[in-house]
Amino acid sequence: MxxxxxxxxxxxxxxxxxxxxxxxxxxxxxxxxxxxxxxxxxxxxxxxxxxxxxxxxxxxxxxxxxxxxxxxxxxxxxxxxxxxxxxxxxxxxxxxxxxxxxxxxxxxxxxxxxxxxxxxxxxxxxxxxxxxxxxxxxxxxxxxxxxxxxxxxxxxxxxxxxxxxxxxxxxxxxxxxxxxxxxxxxxxxxxxxxxxxxxxxxxxxxxxxxRFALAPQPAIGLTKRLLSRSFDMDYGTFVDMEGCAQSACATSADHRDAVLRFLDRQPARYDWDRMASEHAARASKEPA
Structure with a gap:
């Protein structure tokens, strides 16, 4: 880009x-x-x-x-x-x-x-x-x-x-x-x-x-939205919002890709620990 x-x-x-x-x-x-x-x-x-x-x-x-x-x-x-x-x-x-x-x-x-x-x-x-x-x-x-x-x-x-x-x-x-x-x-x-x-x-x-570049955007965005509102609503209202949000994520391309990768034994696109390790490895190879 x-x-x-x-x-x-x-x-x-x-x-x-x-x-x-x-x-x-x-x-x-x-x-x-x-x-x-x-x-x-x-x-x-x-x-x-x-x-x-x-x-x-x-x-x-x-x-x-x-x-x-x-x-x-x-x-x-x-x-x-x-x-x-x-x-x-x-x-x-x-x-x-x-x-x-x-x-x-x-x-x-x-x-x-x-x-x-x-x-x-x-x-x-x-x-x-x-x-x-x-x-x-x-x-x-x-x-x-x-x-x-x-x-x-x-x-x-x-x-x-x-x-x-x-x-x-x-x-x-x-x-x-x-x-x-x-x-x-x-x-x-x-x-x-x-x-x-x-x-x-x-x-x-x-x-x-x-490290968020490959994150599932609908899931990250909706997680943020629910987190910011979680202190200000009762549990029943939260569950309703959770259901609507999860329905959006469950039909997303990110979810489909992640499930198929898992079944095909391919590495997940979004893996926080692996990305951290890869960054550390790259940093160790860079000249001081």
Whole structure:
């Protein structure tokens, strides 16, 4: 597949061999979630959703920072009246609703999403990382629900998502203290899937994304969809959804191929352990 690169306002999208890499590209301001970057996310997600050749999405930052949080300069301008708002309260509510418009679409992508985190993932940056299915972090990564330091509550769904990932007591700690969390603690909390050196971060994220290239797309997508809703429905409703989802998978080409391969004693196309071993073997042969 050919390379397909696109420059947005404060980001860059590269698509190669079925993997899309979306890079926050405003390192001077530590890739803060500005209005421009929010618009970039909305447009990027629309493109990824409509491109069937994309099998996985990697989110990352540039200049040693994933995303240091909200745009504090814009906050200052609103507070000081540089950019006056007709109704500040309603305007703030509108910003949150517009933000969730693309954030929910990001969480709803039916492909694996991997956050490759280097340096700070603070506030909004932490929330974006939480929207991913896997977090690959460098040894210099730091996470913080910094919102309370600014006199606001954690938004972007963090209060809803974090306790479901790490439990209520641990989530209460991170959400209310706003303290920074290093990569070792993030691993202990179950937030980080893999840790690597900063120099190998993107390669590690790309390798993980590449292992989904042969994954059965209907099954992966529907697994994500059911997982995201499983905490919010009763068991009977879940079983109904499971039945509908499985009926779609059972009639897919991926299922047919997998069954016939098994009966013909052929290796499965999607075998996580085998693909990991093959990658390790290739890496061992590459010059240092």
């Amino acid at each position: 050919e390379n397909r690169d696109s420059d947005f306002r404060e980001s860059h999208l590269a698509i190669h061999d079925g993997i899309a890499v979306f890079t926050h590209a405003n390192p001077t301001h530590r890739n803060a979630l500005t209005q421009a970057l929010r618009q970039d996310y909305s447009e990027m997600i629309d493109r990824v959703r409509t491109d069937d050749t994309i099998k996985a999405l990697v989110l990352t930052g540039s200049g040693g920072s994933f995303c240091a949080g909200a745009d504090i300069r814009a906050m200052r301008d609103r507070i000081t009246g540089v950019t006056p708002e007709r109704d500040a309260g309603d305007a703030a509510r509108g910003r949150i609703l517009r933000l969730h418009d693309w954030l929910e679409r990001l969480r709803g992508l039916e492909i694996p999403v991997i956050a490759a985190v280097d340096g700070p993932a603070f506030g909004a940056g932490f929330s974006i990382a939480l929207a991913a299915d896997f977090i690959v972090a460098s040894r210099t990564a730091t996470f913080s629900m910094v919102f309370n330091r600014l006199g606001v509550l954690p938004d972007m769904g963090a209060i809803h998502i974090l306790p479901r990932l790490i439990g209520l007591a641990k989530a209460r700690d991170l959400l209310m203290t706003a303290r920074p969390v290093g990569v070792e603690e993030a691993v202990e909390l179950g937030l980080v899937y893999q840790v690597c050196d900063p120099s190998s971060l993107i390669n590690a994220a790309m390798e993980l994304a590449g």
